[in-house]
Structures are given as C-alpha cells and as structure tokens.
Amino acid sequence: MDERELIPHLFRTEYSKITAVLCRLFGFEQIETAEDIASDTFLSASELWGLKGLPEHPVAWLYTVAKNKAKNYLKHQAVFQQKITPQLKHQVTGTDIPEIDLSPQNIHDSQLQMIFAICHPAITAEAQIGLALRILCGFGVNEIADAFLTNRETIAKRLQRAKDKLRTAQVALTFPPPSEIDKRLETVLRTLYLLFNEGYYSSSHDNTLRKELCFEAMRLTKLLLDNPATNQPSANALLALMSFHASRFDARIDNTGEIVLYADQDPNRWDQALIQQGEHFLNIASEGDKLSRYHLEAGIAWWHTIKADTKEKWECILQLYNHLLQLEYSPMAALNRTYALSKANGKEEAIAAAEKLALDHLHLYQLLMGELYQELSPAKARAHFEKALQLAASAADKKIIEARLRGCAD
Amino acid sequence: MKDFLFVYRSDFSNRPQTSPEEMQANTKRWMDWIGTIAAQNKLTDRGNRLDLNGKVLRPDNMVTDGPYTEIKESLAGYSIVKANSLEEALELAKGCPILTAGGNVEVREISVM
Numbered sequence: 001m002d003e004r005e006l007i008p009h010l011f012r013t014e015y016s017k018i019t020a021v022l023c024r025l026f027g028f029e030q031i032e033t034a035e036d037i038a039s040d041t042f043l044s045a046s047e048l049w050g051l052k053g054l055p056e057h058p059v060a061w062l063y064t065v066a067k068n069k070a071k072n073y074l075k076h077q078a079v080f081q082q083k084i085t086p087q088l089k090h091q092v093t094g095t096d097i098p099e100i101d102l103s104p105q106n107i108h109d110s111q112l113q114m115i116f117a118i119c120h121p122a123i124t125a126e127a128q129i130g131l132a133l134r135i136l137c138g139f140g141v142n143e144i145a146d147a148f149l150t151n152r153e154t155i156a157k158r159l160q161r162a163k164d165k166l167r168t169a170q171v172a173l174t175f176p177p178p179s180e181i182d183k184r185l186e187t188v189l190r191t192l193y194l195l196f197n198e199g200y201y202s203s204s205h206d207n208t209l210r211k212e213l214c215f216e217a218m219r220l221t222k223l224l225l226d227n228p229a230t231n232q233p234s235a236n237a238l239l240a241l242m243s244f245h246a247s248r249f250d251a252r253i254d255n256t257g258e259i260v261l262y263a264d265q266d267p268n269r270w271d272q273a274l275i276q277q278g279e280h281f282l283n284i285a286s287e288g289d290k291l292s293r294y295h296l297e298a299g300i301a302w303w304h305t306i307k308a309d310t311k312e313k314w315e316c317i318l319q320l321y322n323h324l325l326q327l328e329y330s331p332m333a334a335l336n337r338t339y340a341l342s343k344a345n346g347k348e349e350a351i352a353a354a355e356k357l358a359l360d361h362l363h364l365y366q367l368l369m370g371e372l373y374q375e376l377s378p379a380k381a382r383a384h385f386e387k388a389l390q391l392a393a394s395a396a397d398k399k400i401i402e403a404r405l406r407g408c409a410d
Numbered sequence: 411m412k413d414f415l416f417v418y419r420s421d422f423s424n425r426p427q428t429s430p431e432e433m434q435a436n437t438k439r440w441m442d443w444i445g446t447i448a449a450q451n452k453l454t455d456r457g458n459r460l461d462l463n464g465k466v467l468r469p470d471n472m473v474t475d476g477p478y479t480e481i482k483e484s485l486a487g488y489s490i491v492k493a494n495s496l497e498e499a500l501e502l503a504k505g506c507p508i509l510t511a512g513g514n515v516e517v518r519e520i521s522v523m
Binding site: 315318319321322323325326329333334337338341345353356357358 | 438441442444445446448449450451453456
C-alpha cells in the first residue's frame with residue numbers, strides 16, 4: 001500500500017480512535033476540538049508522507065503527532081484561556097499537561113464510551129446513526145449523505161444539531177452505571193442494528209459503501225463483546241444475526257447490480273466463514289436466560305442459511321416469528337410471518353391471516369398476496385401484483401414486480 | 411383502542427389423556443393463533459395458562475378447594491388483546507384452539523382504574 005491508499009485506510013481505522021481518546025480527555029462538550037485535532041493529524045500525514053515517504057510505523061507516527069497537537073492545544077489553552085482549563089475533565093494546573101493515553105486499553109474504553117454517548121436516547125435514531133458513522137466509523141460527510149440519499153448540507157446540519165443536543169443534555173463520556181447498562185445497551189444495539197440495515201437495505205447504488213456500513217456495524221458490535229459488562233447474550237445474538245445476513249451480501253446482487261431474491265440466490269455464493277461466525281456467536285448468545293428479539297431474528301436468519309425447503313424449516317421459522325411478534329410488532333415481521341405460515345400451514349390459512357393485517361397500503365403486502373394467490377387464482381394474483389406496482393416507490397422494487405406480472409401472463 | 415381480557419375456560423374433568431405429539435400439536439395451534447393476533451399488532455399480553463390446583467379464600471379465613479369439581483368449566487388461562495369494540499374483540503377470539511376442545515372464551519372489556 002502506498003501512502004495514497006494507506007491514508008484513507010488509516011483514516012477509517014484510526015480517526016475514530018484518536019477522536020474518542022481526545023474527547024474522553026477534553027469532555028464531550030469539546031468534541032469538535034477532538035475531531036479537529038484528529039483531522040489535522042491526517043492532514044499533516046498526507047503532507048509529510050508524500051514528501052518524505054512513509055514512516056516505519058505509520059500508526060505510531062499518527063499517535064505521536066496527535067499527542068503533540070493535543071498537548072500544544074492544551075498548553076495554548078492553559079496559557080491564554082484560563083477559563084477553559086477548569087472545565088477539562090482532567091484538571092490542568094499551570095503548564096502541567098496530562099498524559100495523552102493512546103494505549104490499546106484506553107482506545108478501547110474510549111470508543112466504547114463514545115458508542116454509549118452517541119447512542120443516547122436524547123437524540124433521534126437517525127441522528128445517532130449519522131454521528132456513529134462520522135465519529136465512530138470515520139465516514140466523511142459526503143459518504144454519509146450518499147448512504148442516506150441526501151445532500152451534504154442536510155447531513156452537516158443534522159450532525160451539528162445532534163452534537164448540540166448531546167451537549168445540552170450534558171452527555172458524559174463515561175460508562176453507564178451497572179443499574180442503567182441493560183437499558184442503555186438496548187438503545188446501542190438498536191442503533192447498531194439500524195446502522196447495519198441502512199447498509200443492507202439502503203437503495204443507494206454504491207454497493208461498496210453499503211457493504212462498508214454493514215461491516216462497520218459489525219465491528220462496533222464486536223467492540224461491545226470485548227468488554228465483560230456489554231458482552232451480553234443480546235449483543236452476541238445481534239452479531240450472529242448480522243453475520244448470517246452479511247453472508248448473503250454478495251449473492252444478493254448480480255453482475256449488473258440488480259437484486260437477486262432469496263429464492264433465486266446461488267447458495268455457493270453465500271459466505272460460509274460468516275455463517276460459521278454467526279453460529280459461533282449464536283451459541284454464546286444461548287447461554288443467557290433472556291430471549292431478545294435478536295435471538296429470534298438470528299434464529300430465523302440461521303434457518304435461511306439452509307436453502308432446502310423442509311416442513312421442519314418453515315415450522316421453526318413460523319414459531320420464531322410468532323414469538324418475535326409477541327415481543328415486538330413490526331409490519332415486516334407480520335408479512336414475513338404470513339409467508340412462513342403459508343409454507344408451514346398452507347396458502348388458504350395464510351391468505352385468511354393476511355387479510356386481517358391491515359397492511360394493504362404496503363407494496364410488499366400486495367406482492368405477498370400476489371404470490372399466495374398465484375396458483376389458487378391467477379386473476380386475483382395479477383390484481384395484487386398490479387396494486388403492488390402502483391404502490392412501489394423504488395425502481396428496483398418495480399422491476400421485481402414487473403417480472404412477477406410477466407410470470408402471470410403465461 | 412381498548413384492552414380486552416380473554417378468559418379461557420374448559421372442562422378439566424373431561425380431558426382425555428394426550429400423547430406428547432398431541433400436546434405438541436396443541437401448543438402449535440395456540441402459538442399460531444396467538445401469532446395471528448400479534449401479527450395484527452393487537453396483542454397486549456399473551457397472558458398465561460393457569461395451573462389446575464388452587465384454593466379459594468372465603469370470609470373468616472376459610473379456605474376451600476377450588477370450585478372446579480362442581481363446575482364443568484374451569485378457568486384455564488387468559489390473554490389481553492387490543493380492539494376498538496367488543497365486536498372486534500370477539501372477532502379476534504374466533505379460531506381460539508380451546509373452542510375445538512369443548513371450551514369457551516369469555517371476552518370482557520378492561521376498564522382502566
């Protein structure tokens with residue numbers, strides 16, 4: 001790797017570490033200062049590495065430069081603005097500058113605390129995801145805008161507002177106390193799952209970017225597992241769930257970038273290493289006594305790693321959905337459950353259940369009804385597919401439905 | 411939406427011995443039925459089954475065995491569902507597996523205290 005490839009790579013991995021450590025030292029209210037110093041460090045790297053060639057240990061070089069910049073900043077503050085220093089988390093007396101600790105342990109702790117600070121109930125889930133991408137994953141504002149299918153200004157404003165709100169809420173970079181950890185971890189897991197889904201289901205055409213989103217969500221979830229306090233069954237179940245989904249990432253998209261539906265996917269293209277990773281974490285997840293929605297969803301995703309259609313498979317999936325819907329309703333789970341019901345108990349029963357869902361306004365409902373009626377009543381199937389086509393918003397969805405309509409004609 | 415209580419009653423004295431397979435099939439019927447209500451986002455609380463054994467406390471601390479021996483319909487369990495009206499709640503109760511086993515479902519609106 002030459003420096004033109006190395007710097008973006010290191011930015012992705014090291015920017016968030018430097019920012020988290022400095023922010024923990026300065027306090028969350030000075031997060032912009034921490035971000036500026038981290039960015040500045042990379043600016044120095046790109047200037048100097050181009051001229052003088054790569055240093056022997058690029059990461060150590062970055063840490064040294066970041067430390068020096070942080071020390072200079074603190075000195076400057078101490079001398080010229082005595083007002084700022086009393087607010088520092090670690091008191092600075094005179095010119096006594098605190099040690100800037102970029103040890104693996106402190107990096108790990110700082111990042112974990114940053115996850116909790118960002119995934120804070122004081123800001124919306126959307127804002128949490130944006131900040132997580134920026135501060136925890138080192139994504140640029142443009143990349144975040146691409147992922148959310150919006151523009152740079154909107155994202156910049158959203159990030160700014162989110163930071164202001166966290167400051168107002170006086171969010172601290174500390175680990176939540178044991179009495180709160182379960183509840184806070186729930187918010188963190190939810191945000192990480194949304195971040196993953198943003199990558200997995202986004203209609204952004206940038207496939208590399210989407211994949212990166214998924215793998216960043218998995219990396220952050222792994223961070224939680226490295227700490228005994230957050231290494232809980234639900235977090236392991238979430239990582240298992242993400243691993244099973246991610247195993248199909250490449251198989252879901254064909255050479256021309258079109259979506260390949262599950263039924264048409266080539267199981268040889270499913271990533272066996274990720275499936276095994278999922279099984280590993282699902283085993284660990286089963287050690288606790290609490291059953292989270294992630295356990296159930298991971299169970300469903302595991303059954304989908306077996307391509308063969310058996311009675312047992314769909315019966316198990318149906319019961320997992322029955323259970324999941326009791327824990328937490330969502331229209332998607334209700335529709336998927338109805339599909340499982342048709343596979344396990346027959347199409348007539350599934351149609352009767354589907355009619356009670358009150359989800360007629362969703363194109364996925366109409367698509368499902370079309371599928372269920374395909375053999376029983378081709379005319380009804382066609383009517384449902386046509387409604388689905390009217391309701392579908394994205395071009396990719398429309399293409400899938402048009403293919404179904406063509407299938408009806410024969 | 412209001413909450414409604416489903417009270418399941420059946421005749422315990424008249425229950426035939428069931429094989430593990432039948433019990434499993436029975437559990438599946440219950441789970442599928444409850445799942446269909448949950449899939450409509452109308453399940454407040456799945457509730458619980460009630461054990462057959464119980465005592466009744468009467469005035470003056472008199473304790474008697476449950477009234478089960480005398481009455482054909484014993485309390486078997488309960489759930490709580492959401493519906494706009496009693497009629498809608500009754501509609502949800504249709505298909506309850508207890509109906510095919512000689513039992514019944516009593517549907518009562520829960521008035522919030």
